[in-house]
Amino acid sequence: MGTEGERLGLRERKKQETRIALSWAAIRLAVERGLDNVRVEDIAAEAGVSPRTFNNYFSSKGEAVAARHFDRARRIAEELRARPASEPLWEAVTNAVVERFALGQEGAGESTPDRQWLDGVRLMISDPALTGAFLAAATTAEAELAAAVAERTGTDVAADLYPRLVAGAVTAAIRVAMEQWLRADPPVSIVLLLRDALGQLAAGLPTPPHAS
Amino acid sequence: MGTEGERLGLRERKKQETRIALSWAAIRLAVERGLDNVRVEDIAAEAGVSPRTFNNYFSSKGEAVAARHFDRARRIAEELRARPASEPLWEAVTNAVVERFALGQEGAGESTPDRQWLDGVRLMISDPALTGAFLAAATTAEAELAAAVAERTGTDVAADLYPRLVAGAVTAAIRVAMEQWLRADPPVSIVLLLRDALGQLAAGLPTPPHAS
DNA sequence: GGCGGATATTGCGCGATCCGCATAATTACG
DNA sequence: CGTAATTATGCGGATCGCGCAATATCCGCC
Numbered sequence: 006m007g008t009e010g011e012r013l014g015l016r017e018r019k020k021q022e023t024r025i026a027l028s029w030a031a032i033r034l035a036v037e038r039g040l041d042n043v044r045v046e047d048i049a050a051e052a053g054v055s056p057r058t059f060n061n062y063f064s065s066k067g068e069a070v071a072a073r074h075f076d077r078a079r080r081i082a083e084e085l086r087a088r089p090a091s092e093p094l095w096e097a098v099t100n101a102v103v104e105r106f107a108l109g110q111e112g113a114g115e116s117t118p119d120r121q122w123l124d125g126v127r128l129m130i131s132d133p134a135l136t137g138a139f140l141a142a143a144t145t146a147e148a149e150l151a152a153a154v155a156e157r158t159g160t161d162v163a164a165d166l167y168p169r170l171v172a173g174a175v176t177a178a179i180r181v182a183m184e185q186w187l188r189a190d191p192p193v194s195i196v197l198l199l200r201d202a203l204g205q206l207a208a209g210l211p212t213p214p215h216a217s
Numbered sequence: 218m219g220t221e222g223e224r225l226g227l228r229e230r231k232k233q234e235t236r237i238a239l240s241w242a243a244i245r246l247a248v249e250r251g252l253d254n255v256r257v258e259d260i261a262a263e264a265g266v267s268p269r270t271f272n273n274y275f276s277s278k279g280e281a282v283a284a285r286h287f288d289r290a291r292r293i294a295e296e297l298r299a300r301p302a303s304e305p306l307w308e309a310v311t312n313a314v315v316e317r318f319a320l321g322q323e324g325a326g327e328s329t330p331d332r333q334w335l336d337g338v339r340l341m342i343s344d345p346a347l348t349g350a351f352l353a354a355a356t357t358a359e360a361e362l363a364a365a366v367a368e369r370t371g372t373d374v375a376a377d378l379y380p381r382l383v384a385g386a387v388t389a390a391i392r393v394a395m396e397q398w399l400r401a402d403p404p405v406s407i408v409l410l411l412r413d414a415l416g417q418l419a420a421g422l423p424t425p426p427h428a429s
Numbered sequence: 430g431g432c433g434g435a436t437a438t439t440g441c442g443c444g445a446t447c448c449g450c451a452t453a454a455t456t457a458c459g
Numbered sequence: 460c461g462t463a464a465t466t467a468t469g470c471g472g473a474t475c476g477c478g479c480a481a482t483a484t485c486c487g488c489c
Contacts, residue, residue, distance in 0.1 A: 016456065016465075044445070055468050060447060067349075094424050136356065137279075137349030144352060158424045166397055166414055171422050173389030181381045202378050209421035210383050212306050212370045228436075228485060256474070267439050272476060431489095438483070446475075454467070459460100 024062050024072065026052040031069035032125040040066060040132055067138030071129060073122055074139060078146035078176075080105045082153040094158060095207040098175060099200060106179065107196050127187050147176045178202040236274050236284065238264040243281035244337040252278060252344055279350030282341060285334055286351060290358035290388075292317045294365040306370060307419040310387060311412060318391065319408050339399050359388045390414040 030051035034043040045066065049056045063069040084101040092100070129139035151172035155162040162168050182198040189198075205211075242263035246255040257278065261268040275281040296313040304312070341351035363384035367374040374380050394410040401410075417423075 014457075019456095020466085045447090046445095057448095057469070058467055061467075064447070066446090095422075133353075137353040140352035140356060141345075141349040144348065160425060165425070166393060166410065167417065167422070167425055169393045169396070170390060170414055170417055173393050174386045174418065174422065177385030177389045178382060181378060181385050184381070185378055198378065202382055205379065205382055206386065207421050209419050210307075210379070210386065213372060213377070213379055231485090232437080257476090258474095269439055269441090269477090270437085273438075276476070278475090433488095434486090436483105436485075439481085441479090441481105443478095444476095446473105448471105448473095450470090452468080452470105454465105456465075457463085459462090 023052060023054060023058075027054070027059060027062055028069050028072040029121065031063075031066060032073060032121060032128070035066070035070055035132075035135075036121070036124045036128050040070070040128075040134060065138065067135050068142075070125060070135055071138040071142040073125060074129065075142035075146055077105060077122070078143055078179075079149055082146070082149040085150065085153045086156065090157070094154070094171075095203065097157065098154075098171070099203045102175065102179060102203065103196055103199055106183075106199060123187075126183060130184060130187065143176050143180065147172045150175065174206050175203065178206050235264060235266060235270075237288075239266070239271060239274055240281050240284040241333065243275075243278060244285060244333060244340070247278070247282055247344075247347075248333075248336045248340050252282070252340075252346060277350065279347050280354075282337060282347055283350040283354040285337060286341065287354035287358055289317060289334070290355055290391075291361055294358070294361040297362065297365045298368065302369070306366070306383075307415065309369065310366075310383070311415045314387065314391060314411055314415065315408055318395075318411060335399075338395060342396060342399065355388050355392065359384045362387065386418050387415065390418050 027048060030048045031043070034047055034051065043066065045059050046056045048066070048069065049059045052059075059069070063072065081101050084104050085097060088097040088101060126139075129135040147169075151162055151169040154160070154171045155165075155168035158168065160167045179199065179202070182195070182202040186193065186195045186198050239260060242260045243255070246259055246263065255278065257271050258268045260278070260281065261271045264271075271281070275284065293313050296316050297309060300309040300313060338351075341347040359381075363374055363381040366372070366383045367377075367380035370380065372379045391411065391414070394407070394414040398405065398407045398410050
């Protein structure tokens with residue numbers, strides 16, 4: 006019998022790989038020609054599986070596109086758990102977020118892997134047909150973040166508003182910061198935007214003395 | 218000549234009515250038998266229009282179900298604008314939210330109109346196939362709230378993070394409060410939950426001394 | 430009161446999606 | 460190496476979402 010928690014086998018690995026391959030393929034093609042000009046058949050072909058298999062992994066094209074974002078968001082909770090318990094909550098959260106969302110925002114040419122993820126996010130935000138999947142992914146990941154926050158603060162996910170409130174606000178802050186980042190001209194650092202947004206949250210979102 | 222801003226005509230009214238009728242029909246049927254057991258044809262029939270017309274109003278069943286929630290969320294921005302400029306932002310926001318989301322939570326039997334909306338929300342939260350549309354609706358309404366916040370605080374929706382950050386956090390808080398409300402046993406006042414959630418936001422989400 | 434233009438509704442048809450089901454292929458494990 | 464379990468695939472069907480063109484309906488104006 007396999008040690009349950011351990012590495013569940015080489016088979017599971019393969020599954021994750023095809024899942025990721027399908028997601029990347031969906032993103033790449035959708036960015037390139039627009040989502041409606043991409044059929045499931047194309048995505049499946051790009052990933053080297055049958056069309057029917059695509060739907061074993063994702064129930065829609067949108068879900069496939071959002072999957073990468075989902076995985077990334079998931080990691081925030083993971084990262085938060087990994088941070089020393091001595092850090093105050095907001096410091097830990099900020100570090101966790103920055104750690105996972107900081108990407109090579111400069112020097113990168115065109116083909117950085119992050120670059121593709123970025124294009125994917127831009128697409129999900131701009132295409133109305135994708136925002137649903139995008140938000141659903143973020144919200145699902147949010148639940149794990151809430152659990153991590155509950156752990157760290159000694160609150161109860163089921164009974165207290167607090168952990169889910171924090172998770173929800175953080176998720177929203179990340180989204181807003183990314184939206185801003187994507188259209189900022191001239192470009193600004195995503196890290197700065199994230200820190201700014203989370204800082205304002207932790208400060209109680211006081212009305213700024215006057216706009217910039 | 219029609220006074221421009223006024224009532225834009227009896228025709229527009231009719232459109233809104235069918236839109237609302239379609240949305241209610243979608244909610245009612247979906248609550249009753251589950252979304253997959255409802256076809257577009259059924260919804261259209263219930264609203265007294267042809268199936269083809271349904272898709273002139275909504276691009277999916279989910280969108281139709283979420284439409285009521287969307288309209289309600291929209292009104293928050295409206296209400297916020299209506300509040301006296303003398304009120305501090307968070308007081309105004311809280312009042313606006315409570316004003317629009319407070320519903321007869323007791324004494325009502327089964328057939329209150331609010332009751333149906335409530336069932337709709339419960340459905341959207343529980344059915345994964347609907348959360349996307351639900352969140353998309355909330356996020357779209359969020360943009361209007363951000364605009365209202367910007368107006369009130371003298372910030373710039375395009376340039377500053379602030380107004381969209383507030384709108385995003387408030388939207389998340391409302392969602393979390395409603396989730397909590399829907400499963401609270403024994404029941405608690407939605408108004409209390411909303412005030413609590415928004416209060417914590419305005420306080421900077423400090424880690425509570427210890428869980429309840 | 431009735432006409433002309435504009436707008437909404439409808440019917441038709443097609444390509445595509447999503448999923449259940451049964452079968453074949455692949456892998457894990459003894 | 461063989462058997463059991465898991466996954467990939469092929470097939471079929473019920474819907475869906477929407478473009479298009481024809482029809483019905485409403486609004487504003489004379």
